[in-house]
Amino acid sequence: MSESDSEEIEYQYSDDSDSDAEETAAPQEDSGDEERKEESKDEKPNPLKTPSGKHTNANPNAPPTGSSRFSLSPDYSSPSSSTEDPRLVPSSSLKGEMLNVLEEIIEMLSIPEEAAGALMRCFKWNKEKLIASYFDDPERCLQKAGVLKRVRMLEDRQDASAPTKTSRPLTPSRTSPRTATRSTPLPPSSPLPQTCLICCDDDLTPSEMYSMPCSHSFCCDCWSGFLGNKIDEGPSCVYAKCPQAGCEEIVSGEEVKAMAPSKISQWDKYELRSFVDLNKNTRWCPGTDCTMVAITKAGVGDVKCSCGTSFCVKCGEEPHTPVVCKDLSLWLEKCQNESETANWILANTKKCPKCATRIEKNQGCNHMVCQQCKHEFCWICVQPWEDHGANTGGYYKCNKFSDKSNSDDQSDAAKAQRELDRYLHYYQRYHAHSQAQKFAKKQLQQTEQRMVQLQDGSAHTSWIDVQFLKTATEQLVECRRVLKYTYTFAYYLDPSDKTGKKERFEHHQEMLEKFTENLSELSEQSLDKMDRTGVVNMTRVVDRFVKNLCKYVEDGMEIED
Amino acid sequence: MADNLPRRIVKETQRLIADPVPGISATPYTDNLRYFGVAIEGPAETSYANGVFQLELFLPSEYPMSPPKVRFLTRIYHPNVDKLGRICLDILKDKWSPALQIRTVLLSIQALLSAPNPDDPLDNDVAAVWKNDESKALQLAKEWTRAHAIQGGGKGADDAIVID
Numbered sequence: 001m002s003e004s005d006s007e008e009i010e011y012q013y014s015d016d017s018d019s020d021a022e023e024t025a026a027p028q029e030d031s032g033d034e035e036r037k038e039e040s041k042d043e044k045p046n047p048l049k050t051p052s053g054k055h056t057n058a059n060p061n062a063p064p065t066g067s068s069r070f071s072l073s074p075d076y077s078s079p080s081s082s083t084e085d086p087r088l089v090p091s092s093s094l095k096g097e098m099l100n101v102l103e104e105i106i107e108m109l110s111i112p113e114e115a116a117g118a119l120m121r122c123f124k125w126n127k128e129k130l131i132a133s134y135f136d137d138p139e140r141c142l143q144k145a146g147v148l149k150r151v152r153m154l155e156d157r158q159d160a161s162a163p164t165k166t167s168r169p170l171t172p173s174r175t176s177p178r179t180a181t182r183s184t185p186l187p188p189s190s191p192l193p194q195t196c197l198i199c200c201d202d203d204l205t206p207s208e209m210y211s212m213p214c215s216h217s218f219c220c221d222c223w224s225g226f227l228g229n230k231i232d233e234g235p236s237c238v239y240a241k242c243p244q245a246g247c248e249e250i251v252s253g254e255e256v257k258a259m260a261p262s263k264i265s266q267w268d269k270y271e272l273r274s275f276v277d278l279n280k281n282t283r284w285c286p287g288t289d290c291t292m293v294a295i296t297k298a299g300v301g302d303v304k305c306s307c308g309t310s311f312c313v314k315c316g317e318e319p320h321t322p323v324v325c326k327d328l329s330l331w332l333e334k335c336q337n338e339s340e341t342a343n344w345i346l347a348n349t350k351k352c353p354k355c356a357t358r359i360e361k362n363q364g365c366n367h368m369v370c371q372q373c374k375h376e377f378c379w380i381c382v383q384p385w386e387d388h389g390a391n392t393g394g395y396y397k398c399n400k401f402s403d404k405s406n407s408d409d410q411s412d413a414a415k416a417q418r419e420l421d422r423y424l425h426y427y428q429r430y431h432a433h434s435q436a437q438k439f440a441k442k443q444l445q446q447t448e449q450r451m452v453q454l455q456d457g458s459a460h461t462s463w464i465d466v467q468f469l470k471t472a473t474e475q476l477v478e479c480r481r482v483l484k485y486t487y488t489f490a491y492y493l494d495p496s497d498k499t500g501k502k503e504r505f506e507h508h509q510e511m512l513e514k515f516t517e518n519l520s521e522l523s524e525q526s527l528d529k530m531d532r533t534g535v536v537n538m539t540r541v542v543d544r545f546v547k548n549l550c551k552y553v554e555d556g557m558e559i560e561d
Numbered sequence: 562m563a564d565n566l567p568r569r570i571v572k573e574t575q576r577l578i579a580d581p582v583p584g585i586s587a588t589p590y591t592d593n594l595r596y597f598g599v600a601i602e603g604p605a606e607t608s609y610a611n612g613v614f615q616l617e618l619f620l621p622s623e624y625p626m627s628p629p630k631v632r633f634l635t636r637i638y639h640p641n642v643d644k645l646g647r648i649c650l651d652i653l654k655d656k657w658s659p660a661l662q663i664r665t666v667l668l669s670i671q672a673l674l675s676a677p678n679p680d681d682p683l684d685n686d687v688a689a690v691w692k693n694d695e696s697k698a699l700q701l702a703k704e705w706t707r708a709h710a711i712q713g714g715g716k717g718a719d720d721a722i723v724i725d
Contacts, residue, residue, distance in 0.1 A: 197660040198625055200572040218660070226659055229626040245658035245665070 086303035086313045091291040094272045101125065109134060112154050114252030115147035117271065121238060122146075125279035146241060146250030149213040198222035198243060212255055216244035223259035227251065231263045235270045235277075283313050321482060322553035323489045331488045335427060353382050361435065366517050380432060380513075426491040430484055436520075437480035443524070444473045454527050468532060472523045472539045479516040482546050486512070489553065501557050508549050515542045566594050570620060573663050585667045587618065595620040599631070599667060603710065604675045608702035609637070612710030616646075616670070618663065628657035629666055638698070638705035640679040640688040648673070649683035 089097060098117075105116040105127065122145035123130035134141045142148040194209055195202040196219035204219050211217040218226070222243070230240040230251070240251040256267045276282045281299045285292040287309030294303045294313045302319035304310045310318060315325040323331070350359055352368075354375035359368065366379040367388075376385035451466040486509045493502050519538045522531060574594065577587045584602040589595075599616040603609025615634040621627050631653060633646035641649040652661060652669055682688030691698040 198569065199567070200569045216660070222659070226626060229623065241658075243659045245652070245656075245661045247658075 085298070086294045086296045086301040088285070088292045088294050088303060088305055091272070091293060094275065094293060095268070097295060098272060098275045101127070105130070111147070111151045114254050115142075115145075115150045118147045118250045118252060119145040121274060121278060125275065125281070143248065146248045149215070149249050150252070153213040196222055198226065210259055212242050212249050212251065214242050214244070214247050214249035216242050216247055218243055220259060223255070227256055227260035228263055231256070231260065231266050231270070235273055237267065238270055238274050283311070283316055285309055286311050286316050318481065320485045320488070321550040323485045323492070327492045328485070328488060331491065334423070350379065350382060353377055361432075367521065380429060422495075423491070426487045430487040433480050433484035433487070437477060437484060440473065440477040440480050440520075444470070444477060447473045450527060454530065457527060468536045468539070469523065472519060472535045475539045475543055476516065476519055476523060479512065479519065479542055479546060482550065483509070483512060483516060505553070505557060508552065512542075512545055512549055515545055569625060570595065577663060582664060582668060585671060587663060587667060595624075597663070601667065601671050601674070603706060604671060607675055608699045609674050609706050609710070612706035614710055618666075625659040625661075628653050629663060631666060631670065636705060636709040638687060638702040639674070640677050640682045640684060640691045641673055643684045647683065649681060
């Protein structure tokens, strides 16, 4: 390939894009993920580093990313400081992640680990909220989390290390009943037989009894039964409280280890599960049977899992830039409610504008040729294909929605009709790109085979030389995805906005559509006509353009000059 | 039967019989020692005064890790008891603790008769009356008590709520 060629084309197209916008590192980029995974492994032994910490720069030990040259993926050598950082960890290292977070709390508040866990759960792993609440009213905060006695006990032990006091051993074990220094009156520790309030056995020796820091004693058998029962009930066991009626002290792994050791692995599992479920900075990979977990610092960002699933860390849906999670969920709900059979037909088939044959599109490109009458038209706007493309200066005039109906008619019916038209306009295009994305994914599966054929086709072609085809197809999938969501985004843009935001956005959208169609067409070429340089250049251009478009939206679509 | 019965249930039963709670009687059925016939006297100075309310109480196999199942058999006009006699009481649900006992449960039910809680209703119709027109509600409760809970010791089998 010729480097200068590619530069030329790139600049030519970049004029239309927001060329001065800084390139952002796309989180879903493969090599970046590898580095992040590496980083997370390196991080683990460092207890002070937490995923929710302020800002530690992405990857200090990452190699310079210029090495992505061969795969032709865009260079991400200058990740801007505002870049999010979703990283993936296997569920086996979740424990380390959790302990990292807890370590900081333990140190800051001088509380036992078990108490820190319960406190964080109570505050949904929101460290800032916990700390604010703690310094506002520590007593109430600890009470709310059910760890008051646990924390106070540690403090007592630290304050008065009186050797006479029956202090709680550091390692969990069957303890003798505590001296009655707590609010709950207990019989003074003596060889008198004790009663367990659960099994009603009244002939128990102190060594057969066990209690949590709240000092409510029950016999070990009942403890074991109680904890086993709670853990068998499922994930909610992490909220189990002392068996004493009305006691708010929360059960921790310490008690499970001591009294139901056979259940500790189950308990640990539920504890980690609640760590991921409650924490808004973590999300399980939604891929089938995948157990990876995405962790972010900022609570936002897209991530690509090693299982191949890409998802938004905040909402778990497919990455959906430029639409925000809230609008996407509104949109998906709307589509679910409104896209019934009629919409399916509307969105999946179109009549050939010439012969009226119903056509279902099953290839990625929007350049349609009717098999009945050979009429060529654009799938999106159903206008003749000749009107499209650079030669007429018309490009793809098929992404703009103009309110054609008489807007003077203010009757409810007319308004509803207009709203429906508006929705259908966007839905149709959203759906078209959604379908195209699926086709592109299918195409991606067949690409390897095409690559082999292409390599075999000429003697001096190496495997690396045919990689461009895969890169191009991957880019195509990405473009279709972004395009799909640009229509959701546009649907929620304020139609009454007079600052020209909408027009500018639609202009960029149109450009992206044009590039994508070009790339689609180029990469679907039969192998003997394959224009490698053309595909490579187009891939680069489109990649740059997609990133700029997303950045532009992220920055609030201000006019730039 | 008694051989399989946990020590705790045996003890509780013995104590219930030997040292009954005033105004409450609980007797296990001989063919199923986990199943109790319960009678609670309506607390004095309430709309339920002089009434004797029949209930059934069952100790599930998980007891005491799970709460006992209790249900009114005698009809009662009360915002926290529905038409089928089911009772809305926190300690019978999420606030259950294995340290609670049959005795404490029945005492709580008796207390519920003294202090109905229309803000957390099980029977919305009754609760609505209770909130909008308390005197009418109290009157109705008294009438229901007279009709269903005061006849020949309140054992009116005709009035018992029957569930298939």
